[in-house]
Amino acid sequence: MTKIRFQADADLRQAIVTGAIRGQPNLDFQSANEAGLEGIKDPEVLTIAARDGRVLVTHDRKTMPTEFGQFILSQTSSGVLILSQNLPIGEAIDAIILVWEASTAEEWINQIMTFPF
Numbered sequence: 878m879t880k881i882r883f884q885a886d887a888d889l890r891q892a893i894v895t896g897a898i899r900g901q902p903n904l905d906f907q908s909a910n911e912a913g914l915e916g917i918k919d920p921e922v923l924t925i926a927a928r929d930g931r932v933l934v935t936h937d938r939k940t941m942p943t944e945f946g947q948f949i950l951s952q953t954s955s956g957v958l959i960l961s962q963n964l965p966i967g968e969a970i971d972a973i974i975l976v977w978e979a980s981t982a983e984e985w986i987n988q989i990m991t992f993p994f
């Protein structure tokens with residue numbers, strides 16, 4: 878059972894990444910800036926996250942579900958977590974920490990989840 882590692886998409890608020898790490902210092906959450914994801918299209922972002930074994934965390938409810946569906950037809954994804962942009966930052970942080978504490982990386986393979994549900 879492997880701990881989940883997260884990758885922020887370029888559209889995810891940095892305060893969520895910072896707050897999640899502050900709330901759970903052992904959590905591995907790479908920012909979009911650290912991964913060089915600014916200006917990168919969804920298929921390549923999914924490829925980078927999968928290559929690095931990271932669950933992609935995004936606010937993108939418009940294009941990411943479709944891109945994810947196309948991606949898993951030919952490749953394996955480490956998973957995608959879509960957080961509503963309307964979700965208060967504190968609730969988004971709590972959701973990420975809960976996912977990290979309650980599930981394993983293996984459970985997220987080729988899975989996509991939106992929060993709130």
